[in-house]
Amino acid sequence: MKKPEKSADPRPDPVFVMGNVAAAEGAIHAGCRFYAGYPITPSSEIMEHMAVRLPAAGGVFVQMEDEIASISAAIGASWAGLRSMTATSGPGLSLMMEGIGYAAWTETPIVIIDVQRAGPCTGQATHVGGGDVMQVRYGSHGDYHPIALAPWSVQEMHDLTVRAFDLAERFRVPAFLLADEGVGHLRETARLDPGPAVAGRDSRKGLPPFGTDDPAGVPPMPCFGEGERLLVTGSTHDEWGWRKVDSPAVHARQVDRINRKVEDRRDEIVEVDARLLDDAEIAVVAYGFTARAALAAVRAARAGGTRAGLLRLKTLWPFPDREVKDLAARVKRIVVPEMNRGQVADLVRLHGRCDVIHHGQTDGRVIDAETIERLIREARP
Amino acid sequence: MTRDMHEWLREGLGVTTFCPGCGHGIIMGAVLRAVAGLGLDMDRVLFVSGIGCAAWIPSPHFRADTLHTLHGRAVAYAVGAKLARPDLEVIVVSGDGDLSSIGGNHLIHAARRGHDLAVVCANNQIYGMTGGQTASTTPLGDRTATAPDGNAYPPFDIVDLVMAAGATYAARWPVSRPRMLARSIQEAIQCRGMGYVEAISPCPTQYGRRNRHETVPALFDHVDSLCVAREDAAGMTADERRARFVTGEWRRG
Numbered sequence: 001m002k003k004p005e006k007s008a009d010p011r012p013d014p015v016f017v018m019g020n021v022a023a024a025e026g027a028i029h030a031g032c033r034f035y036a037g038y039p040i041t042p043s044s045e046i047m048e049h050m051a052v053r054l055p056a057a058g059g060v061f062v063q064m065e066d067e068i069a070s071i072s073a074a075i076g077a078s079w080a081g082l083r084s085m086t087a088t089s090g091p092g093l094s095l096m097m098e099g100i101g102y103a104a105w106t107e108t109p110i111v112i113i114d115v116q117r118a119g120p121c122t123g124q125a126t127h128v129g130g131g132d133v134m135q136v137r138y139g140s141h142g143d144y145h146p147i148a149l150a151p152w153s154v155q156e157m158h159d160l161t162v163r164a165f166d167l168a169e170r171f172r173v174p175a176f177l178l179a180d181e182g183v184g185h186l187r188e189t190a191r192l193d194p195g196p197a198v199a200g201r202d203s204r205k206g207l208p209p210f211g212t213d214d215p216a217g218v219p220p221m222p223c224f225g226e227g228e229r230l231l232v233t234g235s236t237h238d239e240w241g242w243r244k245v246d247s248p249a250v251h252a253r254q255v256d257r258i259n260r261k262v263e264d265r266r267d268e269i270v271e272v273d274a275r276l277l278d279d280a281e282i283a284v285v286a287y288g289f290t291a292r293a294a295l296a297a298v299r300a301a302r303a304g305g306t307r308a309g310l311l312r313l314k315t316l317w318p319f320p321d322r323e324v325k326d327l328a329a330r331v332k333r334i335v336v337p338e339m340n341r342g343q344v345a346d347l348v349r350l351h352g353r354c355d356v357i358h359h360g361q362t363d364g365r366v367i368d369a370e371t372i373e374r375l376i377r378e379a380r381p
Numbered sequence: 382m383t384r385d386m387h388e389w390l391r392e393g394l395g396v397t398t399f400c401p402g403c404g405h406g407i408i409m410g411a412v413l414r415a416v417a418g419l420g421l422d423m424d425r426v427l428f429v430s431g432i433g434c435a436a437w438i439p440s441p442h443f444r445a446d447t448l449h450t451l452h453g454r455a456v457a458y459a460v461g462a463k464l465a466r467p468d469l470e471v472i473v474v475s476g477d478g479d480l481s482s483i484g485g486n487h488l489i490h491a492a493r494r495g496h497d498l499a500v501v502c503a504n505n506q507i508y509g510m511t512g513g514q515t516a517s518t519t520p521l522g523d524r525t526a527t528a529p530d531g532n533a534y535p536p537f538d539i540v541d542l543v544m545a546a547g548a549t550y551a552a553r554w555p556v557s558r559p560r561m562l563a564r565s566i567q568e569a570i571q572c573r574g575m576g577y578v579e580a581i582s583p584c585p586t587q588y589g590r591r592n593r594h595e596t597v598p599a600l601f602d603h604v605d606s607l608c609v610a611r612e613d614a615a616g617m618t619a620d621e622r623r624a625r626f627v628t629g630e631w632r633r634g
Contacts, residue, residue: 036461060465062464064457064460064490065490069486069487069490072451073461073464077464079462080465081465082465099451102451224446225446229447230446234449241441243441
């Protein structure tokens with residue numbers, strides 16, 4: 001066989017790789033140097049790959065006794081100065097919720113990869129699901145605003161993991177890669193490009209680590225062992241970390257700021273991928289693995305004479321509300337296929353003033369293009 | 382707290398939140414004396430605690446990095462911080478319920494893996510902050526808010542637990558032996574692997590008043606009367622030992 005000629009493309013050559021492995025490589029490329037985890041299908045390949053790669057990259061890998069310990073150790077390591085992550089699936093994510101709330105309230109950068117499987121409960125461990133959209137948003141108690149990105153390909157398992165680290169560090173929040181078993185176990189070619197260095201956290205010393213003059217600001221975050229004598233607590237705290245468990249003003253100000261620091265700068269975070277929408281009268285709104293079938297369905301519908309298009313949500317939280325609203329003003333109907341009973345469809349209805357047709361498939365199988373094409377056909381006016 | 386300890390405390394502190402007669406202030410002093418005695422640089426010491434009265438011993442009082450975490454999770458957070466920054470001295474200070482009940486799994490697994498942590502357990506045998514409910518360390522038959530007719534279940538011996546799990550060093554002393562406590566905390570800091578020190582700390586507010594120990598000295602005397610040196614406990618049955626506080630030091634052979 002003839003060897004392909006060397007490409008002029010400066011990026012690394014494409015490799016044939018599994019989505020979960022690509023995500024682990026993305027973490028390494030983003031400067032992740034701490035992984036704590038607990039095995040769970042269908043995410044374990046991330047952990048196994050990190051166990052090989054992290055020590056070689058000068059990082060630390062540890063298998064903890066459960067998911068609660070995993071997220072706890074990752075948060076401890078983040079305060080000790082390392083970019084930290086864990087990965088899991090629905091049942092493990094349920095256990096991690098208290099730590100996610102702690103990370104949100106103490107403004108600790110951390111990346112959590114959730115490779116969704118078919119729930120509820122233990123459900124179908126090896127089968128695909130999409131039921132964690134609301135869990136990553138609202139799973140821990142109280143008001144906070146995490147970031148969640150939804151990859152649809154092996155390439156994005158890598159690239160959006162890198163982006164999740166960038167956002168987690170810049171905004172000092174827990175950031176999720178909300179993947180699913182479909183993309184996690186998918187094998188296809190991708191370019192695992194180390195890319196430019198991810199912007200780190202603002203680690204200036206001597207400033208309040210938990211408050212800013214800007215009511216929607218992100219304070220600087222020094223780390224342990226730098227002489228800052230940091231006072232970190234999960235109780236309500238003022239800008240220097242002192243517990244203020246009886247002050248309505250401090251509590252209100254901090255809750256407001258940790259939400260607004262994400263909401264007010266949503267334009268820096270929200271990304272959508274618009275395909276064939278310019279003249280569309282029927283739009284499909286999809287994310288994750290389902291968006292692959294949705295694009296195929298849109299193309300097939302166009303071949304059959306229906307002007308269909310796709311709005312793919314690369315960011316799920318903060319939700320692309322304006323993008324959905326604009327879309328709804330331009331099309332006649334929106335079709336939302338997803339592997340849950342309407343977690344995103346309800347949001348599309350909330351923000352978009354047009355007919356919304358929902359297809360929620362919760363049988364542990366991916367939604368195929370034929371199903372979505374039929375939905376588009378039926379949605380025609 | 383004596384004047385020479387003030388440099389180890391954060392500026393701007395008023396009084397502590399501990400009740401009159403609480404043993405936790407003595408533990409606070411013992412930890413600081415241990416750290417001072419070893420000449421540790423407080424900028425290289427991280428104190429980690431969970432939730433409960435004992436978790437407030439280091440946070441906010443100690444003038445070092447302090448990480449006040451979630452109920453039961455102190456050891457797991459400490460593991461992450463220690464692995465990320467092995468050059469830091471990481472000392473966990475938390476309560477008996479926090480470390481051995483809700484956090485028991487983290488404690489035994491950290492001991493098993495041999496993370497180089499010092500763990501100081503303020504054991505007051507009850508849930509103090511939440512109002513005096515039964516703990517996994519409450520003596521058999523003692524009254525609590527959730528065991529009005531007496532606790533029906535025997536307590537954990539946390540020293541046995543961590544030593545069986547793989548800790549390097551363990552010690553147990555009542556707070557009436559502050560020098561032994563400070564010395565053991567030093568050994569726990571210096572040993573490789575997990576060093577565990579349990580301070581039996583009387584809780585007059587929640588434990589004493591429910592169990593008819595009318596005054597603080599009476600409660601201290603009661604705790605001391607239950608203490609038996611490890612050597613003297615050698616001939617006791619398991620049930621006899623469980624009714625006492627076996628004091629002394631344990632080292633992994």
